[in-house]
Amino acid sequence: MSVPPSPAPLRRIAHLDMDAFFASVELLRYPQLQGLPVVIGGGRRQPDERPTASIPVAEFPRLREYVGRGVITTATYAARRFGVGSAMGMMKAAKLCPEAIMLPVDFDRYRHFSRLFKAEILKLAPVMEDRGVDEVYIDLSGLPGVQADGGLAQAKAIQAAIFTATGLTCSVGVAPNKLLAKMASEFQKPNGISLVFAEDVPTRIWPLPCRKINGIGPKTDQRLQALGIHTIAELAARDEAWLIARFGKSYGAWLHAAAHGRDDRPLVTESEPVSVSRETTFSNDLHVREDRAALAEAFTRLCERVAADLQRKGYVGRTIGIKIRYDNFRAVTRDHTVEEFTADAKTIRRLAGECLKRVPLDRRIRLLGVRVGTLAKRGGEGAPEAPAVLPGETLSLF
Missing domain, CATH: 3.40.1170.60 (MutS, DNA mismatch repair protein, domain I)
Known part of the structure; x- marks a missing residue:
């Protein structure tokens, strides 16, 4: 007598969001x-x-x-x-x-507590995707008891461990995938736990507005509403081909899948940063000539902070860029890629200063930012063991 195969284990992904x-x-x-x-x-x-x-x-x-x-x-x-x-x-x-x-x-203090709560999670659930200072995804699928209760006991244990270690509360959504888990974590805030299963999509997901789907922004939502689509149920009722015709092949297909609660993205447990940046918004709009000293000081400080961030994280980069937002709220960016990797503040300032030559400076400046991209681990392939310093004097329009 043949034994029927065991059903495939349920995929149970948690999205944990720290409360305020x-x-x-x-x-x-x-x-x-x-x-x-x-x-x-x-x-x-x-x-x-x-x-x-x-x-x-x-x-x-x-x-x-x-x-x-x-x-x-x-x-x-x-x-x-x-x-x-x-x-x-x-x-x-x-x-x-x-x-x-x-x-x-007080970002130093927030980062400290961020490390504390994530350390508690990893003690109980080793597969975690870090999504920023206050949120993570956790794969609960293989943990004891999860297949029986959908992850409720594990979510409670994680909540309790975080509160004991930090005194902070969090909200947890557990669902078959990251898309639904993130939505579920908003259902019972603060300090709540929400379980969503695939069969719950029509009753718990479809009545929600389309904006509740992470990945549908204000502009897309406006387009959907113009087409008579206000809820996720109305989006799910549209044919995939109809959505592709109006939103493009990739995004249209994603909209159709998301509306039906489908998302097969894996958890990314290790990721490399794309860039490191710092920016500041001035309390008063600054003029390039009249406020030259203040702009120069802010510019130098941004470059130094970016360099310190790179060195602390063990990265070097070779694409240096700037961002400016004018008093009319128009923003411009410029960047410059060089052959040598660097994490040196003076070098970053010099190259960022070269980028400033390529933007109009005829309006007052509301925001100033500095960015370093095309990153590599210090000492990695093609990257120097120590921050490179390119020849030349520090040069800036400020």
Whole structure:
């Protein structure tokens, strides 16, 4: 008597997203701000020798006091209830929630907690794709009990381990693939767990607006709405050929697959950075001649920070570029590729200065950025053991 083959194991992918990560890390430092509207963005932390938890709430700066053009990095859930969110201008946010407490960013501290929570995940689930400072994908498929409960117990264990190690909460979505897992992680925020199975797509995914699919941006959504497509169900109802005719072969086919919850992308456990960049938005638009000293100082500092990032990560690059956004919000980029790899600040500044010669500088400058691409590991094939320094003096229009 033949034994029927065992069913193929379910693929169970988790998307883990830390809850209001930067703001939550700040609340560990300032527990007296728990439950209050708080925004994180811009500014510099003023030295204060008092224990952070002892600083009276009344002494923290309020958003109504802010003057400038900074952008909010993140906000607590209490602030989000007023319509305040990440990437919003702080002046606009001040109109929505003037009494929100304003804190400067502290990326070193956020990176520290990022390393802590990811280390806890790897203790329990060794297959993890790092997607940035506050989110990861995790393959739960082969872990004990996952085939029986869909990953619920493992997701709870990971949540608990992260909270014990960091005091922070996270939201987890578990689904057959990365596309659905990312959507599921938004279903029960904060500190929630959502399980989605393939058979749930019509009831839990199709009623959602198309913008909930990671990969459909505002412009595509506008085009879809113009075609009478508002929900994922309406997108799924369209033939693949119809979508290809209107959105192109590759993107049209992807839209059709995504609407049906199909995504076969593997987890990428090791990835190389494409480039390293730094940029700064000025509090006031700067003029090339009148503010030459300030621009030169900012330009040099950006190059030094990019060089430090490269050296810390063990990379060198040979494509150096700049980005400028003018006072009319138009942005331009230029880059230059050389034969020698480098991670040297002076060399980066010199080559970035050459790029500046190729852009018009007849308007005030709102934003300035420096980028190094075409990266290689230091000491790798074709890359030098130490940062190369190209001959020539530092040259810049600033």
